[in-house]
Amino acid sequence: MDDLFTSPTGKWTPVSPALATARKLIGLVVSAVIALLGAAVTAVLASITQGWWWVGVVIIALAVGFATWMWWWAPRNQRSWGYAETDQDLLVRGGLMFRRFVAIPYGRMQFVDVESGPIARKFGFASVSLNTASTSTAATIPGVPLDEAARLRDKLTELGESHGAGL
Amino acid sequence: MAQDFEPPEVASSPANPAATNPIAPEQPAPTELEGQRTHPLTGLIQGLIWGAIAASALGTQQLSGDNNFLFSLAIVVTGFFAGVFLGLTSWLFTRYSINDEEVRIDRGLVFRSSRRIPYERLQSVDINEPLIARLVGLSELTIEMAGGSQSQNVIRFLTLDDARRLRRLLLSKAHGTALDEQVEGSRMPESKELITVVPPDRILYGALLSLDFAFAVLSAVVAVVAGLYFVSSRFFSDGGGPWGVFLAVVPFAWGIIQMINSRILAQWNFSLSRHRNGLRIERGLLSRSSQTIPYDRVQGIAVIEPVIWRRLGWSKLDVDVAGYGESATTEGGVSSNTLLPISDRMLAEYVLNLLIPDADRARYEELRPPRRSRVFAPIGWKYRSIRTTDTTISSKTGWIRTSTDVIPLHKVQSVQMTQGPLQRRLGLASAQVHTPDGPVNTQILHLDQFEARRLVFDQVERAKRARLAAAGRAFGPDVDHPGHFAGIEPVVGQSDPLG
Numbered sequence: 297m298d299d300l301f302t303s304p305t306g307k308w309t310p311v312s313p314a315l316a317t318a319r320k321l322i323g324l325v326v327s328a329v330i331a332l333l334g335a336a337v338t339a340v341l342a343s344i345t346q347g348w349w350w351v352g353v354v355i356i357a358l359a360v361g362f363a364t365w366m367w368w369w370a371p372r373n374q375r376s377w378g379y380a381e382t383d384q385d386l387l388v389r390g391g392l393m394f395r396r397f398v399a400i401p402y403g404r405m406q407f408v409d410v411e412s413g414p415i416a417r418k419f420g421f422a423s424v425s426l427n428t429a430s431t432s433t434a435a436t437i438p439g440v441p442l443d444e445a446a447r448l449r450d451k452l453t454e455l456g457e458s459h460g461a462g463l
Numbered sequence: 464m465a466q467d468f469e470p471p472e473v474a475s476s477p478a479n480p481a482a483t484n485p486i487a488p489e490q491p492a493p494t495e496l497e498g499q500r501t502h503p504l505t506g507l508i509q510g511l512i513w514g515a516i517a518a519s520a521l522g523t524q525q526l527s528g529d530n531n532f533l534f535s536l537a538i539v540v541t542g543f544f545a546g547v548f549l550g551l552t553s554w555l556f557t558r559y560s561i562n563d564e565e566v567r568i569d570r571g572l573v574f575r576s577s578r579r580i581p582y583e584r585l586q587s588v589d590i591n592e593p594l595i596a597r598l599v600g601l602s603e604l605t606i607e608m609a610g611g612s613q614s615q616n617v618i619r620f621l622t623l624d625d626a627r628r629l630r631r632l633l634l635s636k637a638h639g640t641a642l643d644e645q646v647e648g649s650r651m652p653e654s655k656e657l658i659t660v661v662p663p664d665r666i667l668y669g670a671l672l673s674l675d676f677a678f679a680v681l682s683a684v685v686a687v688v689a690g691l692y693f694v695s696s697r698f699f700s701d702g703g704g705p706w707g708v709f710l711a712v713v714p715f716a717w718g719i720i721q722m723i724n725s726r727i728l729a730q731w732n733f734s735l736s737r738h739r740n741g742l743r744i745e746r747g748l749l750s751r752s753s754q755t756i757p758y759d760r761v762q763g764i765a766v767i768e769p770v771i772w773r774r775l776g777w778s779k780l781d782v783d784v785a786g787y788g789e790s791a792t793t794e795g796g797v798s799s800n801t802l803l804p805i806s807d808r809m810l811a812e813y814v815l816n817l818l819i820p821d822a823d824r825a826r827y828e829e830l831r832p833p834r835r836s837r838v839f840a841p842i843g844w845k846y847r848s849i850r851t852t853d854t855t856i857s858s859k860t861g862w863i864r865t866s867t868d869v870i871p872l873h874k875v876q877s878v879q880m881t882q883g884p885l886q887r888r889l890g891l892a893s894a895q896v897h898t899p900d901g902p903v904n905t906q907i908l909h910l911d912q913f914e915a916r917r918l919v920f921d922q923v924e925r926a927k928r929a930r931l932a933a934a935g936r937a938f939g940p941d942v943d944h945p946g947h948f949a950g951i952e953p954v955v956g957q958s959d960p961l962g
């Protein structure tokens with residue numbers, strides 16, 4: 297990413313490339329299903345009416361377009377995510393089109409959630425969410441490798457308690 | 464209805480309340496309570512309310528049905544008594560306890576619930592007198608916790624004296640200060656200093672001169688005119704014509720009534736006093752409400768100046784207290800975010816300085832969006848700015864409704880910078896400073912991107928320093944020397960600062 301989102305500590309810890317792989321896979325599956333649906337629609341419409349069969353083709357085209365876009369977007373989005381730990385705050389940056397950078401003081405963290413669905417677990421990553429007293433903080437880091445996620449959670453909880461700044 | 468303020472007691476200082484207390488208490492008041500029930504009338508009142516609701520609901524349902532009249536009557540009466548019974552039993556099985564660590568409210572017979580409120584999470588205690596309870600001299604106590612929508616805990620109903628006593632007890636426990644034995648148990652009012660009472664005419668003018676009120680009235684008039692037009696031109700012979708007009712007007716009329724209620728009735732005789740633990744707000748005509756805003760829980764203040772009010776120098780102050788959430792509860796209920804419904808500039812500055820003191824308010828750094836941000840807001844961009852000092856950050860935005868949002872830096876939660884695709888093209892970015900949910904929203908949109916980055920990192924650093932500084936000193940302003948605003952004397956007694 298460009299200069300604007302450079303880390304003050306010099307480097308960003310990246311998230312797992314498996315995030316991109318998982319997203320590409322999901323994209324493929326979803327678009328395959330939609331393409332099949334489109335094919336079915338084409339067949340049905342072609343047998344019933346004369347001129348409307350192209351609707352099914354449009355659906356297939358949309359599915360292919362979706363898969364292509366996901367193939368392009370997933371790795372770039374994955375590379376855009378990063379976090380850095382300074383002595384007082386956790387810095388998180390992410391996003392491809394709508395980029396975001398958040399700095400969260402350790403003492404302000406209320407709780408840290410580590411979540412992973414079945415696909416995420418298979419690929420070995422989880423998403424770490426940090427909550428403060430403000431719901432607009434919304435800092436969720438997707439695609440963190442599982443052991444790193446556990447380490448982050450423990451470290452952040454411990455730092456949160458020791459820096460606890462009250463409300 | 465007479466104003467039932469606690470009379471302001473300026474002369475007594477917390478250090479020596481015995482000097483002004485002629486009544487010696489018979490025994491030391493209890494500081495621990497176990498398994499207390501609320502006032503017995505509670506059951507009756509709650510029962511009546513629920514009975515009335517049940518009866519009216521069943522009644523309207525039966526009206527549309529075809530049943531035998533006696534049968535319908537029986538159903539309605541049964542519903543009424545069922546409501547009364549439920550109300551009585553709910554009172555019977557609700558108990559509250561106060562001990563050294565927490566307040567506990569236990570409810571229910573079949574489905575039991577026990578809500579515990581540890582004192583560290585207790586934000587404030589407010590007293591509300593809904594109209595029905597007020598008629599019999601009862602009130603309800605609302606305990607605010609930090610965080611979430613489930614944080615309102617109500618103890619209903621207590622006599623007003625009991626409620627005040629309980630509030631003193633809870634606040635003293637929450638703030639860890641020993642309860643003054645001489646003050647407790649007597650009918651002596653707590654020491655506090657009246658800052659201002661908003662006069663009724665100011666409230667009325669303020670409500671009438673506000674844009675949304677004018678808009679609501681205009682919509683109602685348009686609806687009536689349109690309805691009449693349709694009635695006269697199309698449904699002339701149709702007996703249902705007038706109903707159409709009526710139905711069209713009803714939603715607008717309801718909106719106006721709601722607005723009148725929350726703007727005028729709920730803010731009647733709005734009085735602001737400085738109290739040991741925080742600012743005390745007492746307001747309301749039909750239902751009175753007494754709310755305490757603790758000094759150290761103030762997360763931010765928004766000063767709102769709608770366009771018409773700006774000409775007259777009036778503004779409204781909203782306060783962001785952790786746990787109160789985004790908007791006031793309906794019917795102008797207790798935990799409102801309104802700090803001052805309408806005030807002039809001097810008073811607004813005074814209150815702002817009292818709650819968010821800033822020694823170097825005059826020495827600020829200001830950032831404004833560049834000209835190229837006019838793509839996003841053709842008119843508004845000129846009116847946006849953000850000002851930072853060592854202890855606060857404030858942002859100003861809006862040309863019809865100017866809003867200045869001030870946050871003390873030691874209350875900042877997180878800091879954020881965002882950039883969308885169009886912003887990236889133009890070299891802009893937005894910066895936001897997060898606080899717990901509330902009416903205060905400090906942000907600057909579409910700033911030059913490198914300025915935004917510098918601002919964000921700057922704020923992270925300053926917030927850190929402010930947090931460390933705050934941890935090393937007692938919270939809240941020194942009550943005897945509020946703020947550092949030169950030239951403003953604290954207002955004492957009944958004199959009217961609004962002149």
